[in-house]
Amino acid sequence: MDTLNLLWLVPTLPLLGAILNGLGAGKLPRPIVSAIGVGSVGLAFAIAVSSVRTLFQVPSEERFFLQTLFSWIDSGDLSVAVRLGLDPLSAVMMLVVTGVGFLIHVYSTGYMSHEKSYGRYFAYLNLFTFCMLMLVLADNFLVMFFGWEGVGLCSYLLIGFWYQRPSAAEAGKKAFIVNRIGDWGFLIGVFLIFINFGSLDYGRVFSEAPARLAMGGALATAIALFLFVGAIGKSAQLPLHVWLPDAMEGPTPVSALIHAATMVTAGVYMIARCHVLFALAPTALLVVAIVGAATALFAATIGLVQKDIKRVLAYSTVSQLGTMFLAMGVSAYTAGIFHLMTHAFFKALLFLGAGSVIHALSGEQDMDRMGGLRKYLPRTHLTMLIATLAIAGVFPLSGFFSKDEILWKAFENGGPILWACGAIGAFLTAFYMFRLYFMTFHGSERLTPEAKHHLHESPNSMTIPLLLLAVLSVVGGWIQIPLLQGAQRLEGFLEPVFADLQHLGGEAAHGATAAAGTGAAGAHHDPTLEVALMAISLAIALAGIFLAHRFYVKDPQAPHRLAERARGLYELLWNKWWVDEIYDARIVQPIVRLSNRLWKDVDAAVVDGAVNGVGKKVEQGAGWLRLAQTGYVQMYALILTLGMVVVFGYLALR
Amino acid sequence: MDALPVPLAAYQILAAVLFTIGVVGVLVRRSALIIFMSIELMLNAVNLSFVAFSRQHASMDGHIFVFFVMAVAAAEVAIGLAILVAIFRNKETANVDDVHLLKG
Numbered sequence: 001m002d003t004l005n006l007l008w009l010v011p012t013l014p015l016l017g018a019i020l021n022g023l024g025a026g027k028l029p030r031p032i033v034s035a036i037g038v039g040s041v042g043l044a045f046a047i048a049v050s051s052v053r054t055l056f057q058v059p060s061e062e063r064f065f066l067q068t069l070f071s072w073i074d075s076g077d078l079s080v081a082v083r084l085g086l087d088p089l090s091a092v093m094m095l096v097v098t099g100v101g102f103l104i105h106v107y108s109t110g111y112m113s114h115e116k117s118y119g120r121y122f123a124y125l126n127l128f129t130f131c132m133l134m135l136v137l138a139d140n141f142l143v144m145f146f147g148w149e150g151v152g153l154c155s156y157l158l159i160g161f162w163y164q165r166p167s168a169a170e171a172g173k174k175a176f177i178v179n180r181i182g183d184w185g186f187l188i189g190v191f192l193i194f195i196n197f198g199s200l201d202y203g204r205v206f207s208e209a210p211a212r213l214a215m216g217g218a219l220a221t222a223i224a225l226f227l228f229v230g231a232i233g234k235s236a237q238l239p240l241h242v243w244l245p246d247a248m249e250g251p252t253p254v255s256a257l258i259h260a261a262t263m264v265t266a267g268v269y270m271i272a273r274c275h276v277l278f279a280l281a282p283t284a285l286l287v288v289a290i291v292g293a294a295t296a297l298f299a300a301t302i303g304l305v306q307k308d309i310k311r312v313l314a315y316s317t318v319s320q321l322g323t324m325f326l327a328m329g330v331s332a333y334t335a336g337i338f339h340l341m342t343h344a345f346f347k348a349l350l351f352l353g354a355g356s357v358i359h360a361l362s363g364e365q366d367m368d369r370m371g372g373l374r375k376y377l378p379r380t381h382l383t384m385l386i387a388t389l390a391i392a393g394v395f396p397l398s399g400f401f402s403k404d405e406i407l408w409k410a411f412e413n414g415g416p417i418l419w420a421c422g423a424i425g426a427f428l429t430a431f432y433m434f435r436l437y438f439m440t441f442h443g444s445e446r447l448t449p450e451a452k453h454h455l456h457e458s459p460n461s462m463t464i465p466l467l468l469l470a471v472l473s474v475v476g477g478w479i480q481i482p483l484l485q486g487a488q489r490l491e492g493f494l495e496p497v498f499a500d501l502q503h504l505g506g507e508a509a510h511g512a513t514a515a516a517g518t519g520a521a522g523a524h525h526d527p528t529l530e531v532a533l534m535a536i537s538l539a540i541a542l543a544g545i546f547l548a549h550r551f552y553v554k555d556p557q558a559p560h561r562l563a564e565r566a567r568g569l570y571e572l573l574w575n576k577w578w579v580d581e582i583y584d585a586r587i588v589q590p591i592v593r594l595s596n597r598l599w600k601d602v603d604a605a606v607v608d609g610a611v612n613g614v615g616k617k618v619e620q621g622a623g624w625l626r627l628a629q630t631g632y633v634q635m636y637a638l639i640l641t642l643g644m645v646v647v648f649g650y651l652a653l654r
Numbered sequence: 655m656d657a658l659p660v661p662l663a664a665y666q667i668l669a670a671v672l673f674t675i676g677v678v679g680v681l682v683r684r685s686a687l688i689i690f691m692s693i694e695l696m697l698n699a700v701n702l703s704f705v706a707f708s709r710q711h712a713s714m715d716g717h718i719f720v721f722f723v724m725a726v727a728a729a730e731v732a733i734g735l736a737i738l739v740a741i742f743r744n745k746e747t748a749n750v751d752d753v754h755l756l757k758g
Contacts, residue, residue, distance in 0.1 A: 631757025633750050638681050 003050045004065050007084050010048050010094065011133035013040040018126035025119035037122030038105045041129055045098035052091045060496050063088055066139060073142070077198055085139035085202065089497045092337060092490075093136040093269055096344045100261045101129050103465040107352050108253040110461035111359055121161060121251070128154035132262050136269065140200040141190045144270070148186065148234065151263045152179045158258060159250040171246040178243040182233010186270075189226030192219070193277075206276040206500070213280050224277050224284035228291075231267030235321045238295045242580055244318055248310040252355030255310060260317045260351050261344035268321065268340050271328045279331065279501055289329025289414055293421035295322030298577070300428035304435070305563075305573045308365050309354045312436050316391065317347055319425055323406055326422055332409030333498050334480075334491045339402035341490075342476045346390040346399055349469035350433075353384035356458040356466065357440060361451040367436065372445040376455050379463045381441050383470040388437045390473040392430035393541040398477030400541075404534050405482060411533055419533075423540055430544025438552035482534070483527055665706035672699035686738050686748045690731065697727050 017040030021033055028036075055063050065086040073080040086094070105125060112121055131154055135147025153176075160172030190200065196212060196219065197205050213220040231237070236244035247259045258264070271278060271288065278285050299318035306312045320343050327336030358365055360377055374381045390397040393404065403426060411419035447455070457463070481487035551558045563570040575581070672695055679692030701720045708716025742748055 629757055631754030633753070634681055634684075641677060641681065 003047070003054045004086065005067065006047050007051055007065070007067050007086055007137070008069055010044045010051070010098065011084070011130050011137060013044045013047075014126040014129040014133065016040060018123050018130060021119050021126060022123035025117070025123060028119055030113075030118055033119045033122050034109045037126055038102070038109060040126060041098060041102045041105050044129070044133070045095075045102045048091075048094050048098045051086060052095060055086065055088070055091055060492070063496055078194070078200075080140060080142045080200060082143055083139040084137040086137065087497055088494045089269075089272060089337065090136050092341060092494070094133065096341055097129065097132050097136060097262050100344050100348050100469070101132075101257055103468055104253050104257040104261075104348060104352065107256075107355070107462050107465040108251075110459045111253050111355055112251060113459075115251075117161075121158075124154055124157045124161070125254070125257070128158065128258060128263070132266070135266055139202055141193060141202075141205075142200050144273075145186065145190060148230070148266065148270075149183065151258070151266065152176065152183065152234070155179070155247070155258050155263055158254040159247045161250055161254065165249070168249040171243075171249040175243040175247050178240050179233050182230045182240055185226045185229025185233070187230075189223050189230065192223045192226065196223075202273070206274075209276050209280060213277075215280055216282055217280075220277065220280040221283050224274070224281035225287065227270065227274055227277065228284060228288055231270055231325075232291065233267075234270075235264050235267030235325070236318050237267070237291050237322060237325060238298060239579075241295060241299065241318050242583065245311050245314040245576070248308070248314050252310065252351055252358060255314070256348045256351030256355065259314065260347040264317060264321055265324070265340045265344065268324045268328060268336055271325070272333045272337055275331075275333050275498060276500060278328070285329050285331065287329075289326055289410075289418055292322045292325025292327075292329050293410075293418050293425075295319065296326060296425035297322075297421050297428070300425045300432065301573055302576050303432040304428060305570060307367050309357065309367050309370070309436060309440065310351070310365055312367075312432060313347070313350055313354060316350075316429060316433065319429060320347065320391070323403065323422060323425060326410055326414075326418060327406040330410050330413040330418065331501070332406060332413065333501075334494050335402065335405040335409050337494065338480050338490050339406055342390070342398035342402040342473070345469055345476045346387040346397075346473040349383060349387040349466060349473055350391065352462070352466055352469065353380050353387060356380040356462055357384075359458055359462070360455055361447065362454045364448065364451050367439040369446050369448055369451070370440045371443045371447070372441070374441040377441075377457050379457060379466065383463075383466040384437060384441065386470045387473050388433045390477075391433050392545060393426055393537060394545075395538055396474075396477070398473050398475070400538070401477035401480055401482065404537050405480065407537055408482070408530050408533055411529075423537060426537060427540045427544045430541040431548050434545045434548035435552050438548055442553050443556060482530065662706055662710050665702060669699045669703040669706070672696075672702065684749045684751055686741070686750050689750065690734055690738075694727060694731070697723055 017036050020036050021028070024033070055065070066083055067086075068081050068083045070082055071079070072082045105122075108121070108125065112118060115121060128151060131147050131150025133147070135144055135151060138144035138147055156172045156176040159175050160169050162168045163172075193205055194200055197208060199205060209220075213223075233240045244259060244264065248255055250259070278288070296319045299315045299322060303312050303315035303319065306315060320339070324336045324339050324343070327333070327339060357370065357373060357377065357380060360373070360380070361370065364370065386397070390399040393400045407419055407422045407426070410422050445452075480490040551562075572578070676692045676694075676696030676699060679695065680689050683689055683692065701723055704716040704720050704723075708714065738748060741753060745752060747753075
């Protein structure tokens, strides 16, 4: 267990990097900034890998390691220690965060090389890595909340990295404010947990939950739903999805790290972490599944028509996160975490690839002004093709296995309707992702002359992370191959974490929903059906790709004709279902009006009026009193004498 | 102790008259010097009263008080006249009505 004692270094190193780069911003030379920024995360990754290797050497039931760093809050009943907890679930997340994070740091040295605020960028990025690791490795809800808020802050800072641009500053604010709504729910959930358990430690809460909370009771449902509100905000699910597409104002590696691979999956991780609480609240699980499925479909439809390459990817992320929540909702936690991991690989790759394209075209993001880039950017093209195939779910790339497992579990535990939502979402995903691919790399060149002039393949610091991520996107799915005996390694690895669901499931009213998702043998009920569904989803993916090819390569005029014929639908999707406009009219503007009224009628009139009024009255009173101060000394003497006469007179006549 | 050749009431009436003259002088005269003199008059009226009572009660307490009053009065006059000289050098007047800078 020796290497495990180094666990505290995993979050501390990026924090150290953030401090060094933050204090030295603008003064340190670039190579040193890069060395600190990349090195700290790389070292953290190395320690993380060795920790997980150590974890593998102990029997699976004992794979749980706690490291107490210091006592944070000790007040009355509340006792919170900053303690790191490593178990298979947090191990997977830690590896994804440090591993993908490391590659993205390397990529950033190339992508941001022309940037003035180079040190500030790496300070933020390291700070984000630290916060995300605290979130993942936390052993109680308060430390998790610390990480939760920390990543929100870093997200805000990095979205608004180019704060001189008003749209970036606005987008940062929007992300922060929308996240606050979710954080409110998360915090209420944590309060409810503390009131009812008297502790915030995972170990105590989760072991006592079955005894203290009634199965399907109002309290369990309330806790689960409030926690889910937090997940909705952080993971950009309906109806709080609006911030994520705007978050694309940030630098592209940031979009890849924060808004695709890690931070937005925090909600999924949190639900998997709190699976005991959710298992006790089948209603909440149903809500999770429905929200996830609805978001998966909703975001995919918007992705069909967007022109900005990063926006398409953003909606694709929202949609994929919806799929993960669908998995959580049908108690397929392993499948959800599996998809989280593969998604981190291929979505990070897609964003970095898009970044490489944008970099090559000197900042162009509109796919209408791309096309035919295949021969200019061979490496980017190859890796993007792999990522696109992976996200579309083509055998045998990673996306196929993870997405298919979710669809199968959705069918098995949730019924055909949820499965159909997921499957349609998968079809739309395959279509719009290949639309993106074809519009960018195939077809006629629609470049602006200026972009064409500077066209160049990205440097090695950018393409090597792309190649590594491409390899991961291919092989990432092979740790969890369905049907084959002994090939579900991820499920075996995560089993100790989700083992407590087995006996919980026995008590469950909806036994089939809660229990079947995690059992090691759960997938082997009916291989024929599973194979059939697999074939269907593969066919769906291929159909999507074929359709995209027809539309965007063979007959590039077809999309325009279709858009003309279904004008209303196109407008609806192009304007993102007018969600932003509706929020603005129904929520933002009324609040602005209310605030204005409160400002003028209450603050300026009542509060300021009272304060100023008191001042005025005092001044007036003083004005009267000062008349007594004539300055004539004999006047004072006279008053003194008269006073004495009155006092003595009173005493004499009493 | 034999009876006083002059009754105590006569001393008291004289002291009261002197004191009242002093009070009126402080209140009505405008010259700072006269005001000082009036204050001395008031103090000496009190001294007279003290000494008379002291004799009546055959006690030395009143005498001791008188010495204190005279010592303090001497000090007060010294400081008061010094202020008066300073004011006169600045304003060329000893009229207290011309010195009213501290009005509100």
